Amino acid sequence: MDLTLKVWRQNGPQDAGRMETYPVSGVSPDMSFLEMMDMMNDQIIRNGGDPVAFDHDCREGICGMCSMFINGEAHGPNRGTTTCQLHMRSFKDGDTITIEPWRASAFPVVKDLAVDRSSFDRVIQSGGYISVNTSGETLDANAIPVPKGQADDAFSAATCIGCGACVATCKNASAMLFVSAKVSQFALLPQGQPERATRVQRMVEQMDKEGFGNCTNTGACAVECPKGIDLSNIARMNRDYLSASAKEE
Template sequence: MNLTLKIWRQKNANDKGKMVDYPISDISPDMSFLEMLDVLNEQLINKGEEPVAFDHDCREGICGMCSLYINGEAHGPDRGVTTCQLHMRMFNDGDTIYIEPFRAAAFPVIKDLVVDRSAFDRIQHAGGFISVNTSGNTIDANAIPVNKHDADDAFAAATCIGCGACVASCKNSSAMLFVGAKVSQFALLPQGQVEATDRVLNMVKQMDEEGFGNCTNTGACEVECPKGISLENIARMNREYLKASLKG
């Protein structure tokens, strides 16, 4: 496959940045998208040019490290996959492919396609955990009965890998699908009840402070989420928040 890549290049956080064209040839349709970028970078290095910086780690759709806004969609045109799981067979010979970083004021660009997603970490620190006494007589989590339906929903929410595709896809750069999933995975379980009120209030407060936009229920996040996190989690977070606000 012969392609034209239009890639966002930005030297550092303070640089203005711009889209730069890179023609690339002899790309196998069986390559992953990141392997295609590896080939490009190899060519750039051989020519003495600066390689394109992009995030990646496990390359098997688990870590949530890879990002990229490809042809106007987070993680590209395929569904239920991260960029590392996206294959070049999704594109046609001769295509022009736009490759941009995830855009949000709360996700500032560090370099080229790499963005700072530590806002998600700070939201997690604000309440995305349960406190468990590990003094030696910890009760096995499986000893506490959990309704099967609730357990399934909690596990589904917990599959969120925190990649930020929801923020990138949302026209408002809202993080509510991420926060909704993190609130839900504990709100559905007995282990999460002790800190439920503080958790949702603190996580939403932190989310607002980070500068994410407000959800207008377009549903783009759910469609683009590589793990298929449902909008039900946002509705649950809204309920939890209103309940907690009335208590607090």
């Protein structure tokens, strides 16, 4: 396959940045998108250029590192996949592919396609945990009865890999899907109950502080989420926050 790549280049956080065009030839349809990016970088390096910086790690769809806004969509055109799970067979020979970084003030560009997603980490630090001692005397999780449906919903919420596709996709750069998944995974389980009210309040407060936009319920986040996180999590967070604020003394 012969492709034309239009890639966002930005030397650092303060640089204005610009789109640059790279023709790439001999791409195999069986390559993953990241392997194709490696091929492009190899070509750039051989020509004495600076390779394009992009985030990647596990390359099997579970770490949440790979990002990239491909042809106007987070992680490209396919549903339920990260960029590493996107294969070149999803494109046609001769295609022009536009590749941009996640765009949000809360995700500043570090270099080229790599963005700083530590705002997500700070949201987690503000309350996305349960305060239990885990040094040796841990209870067997199965000793606490949890209804099957509730356990399933909690696990579904916990599959969020924090990749940021929801923020990148949302026209408002809202982080509601991510934060609500991280709120829900504890709100649905007995272990999460003692801190349920303070958790949702603190995490929403931190989310706002980080400068994410407001949710307008377009539902785009859930469509583009590689893990299929559901909008019901956002409704649960809306509910929990309302009840936590109402009960607050």
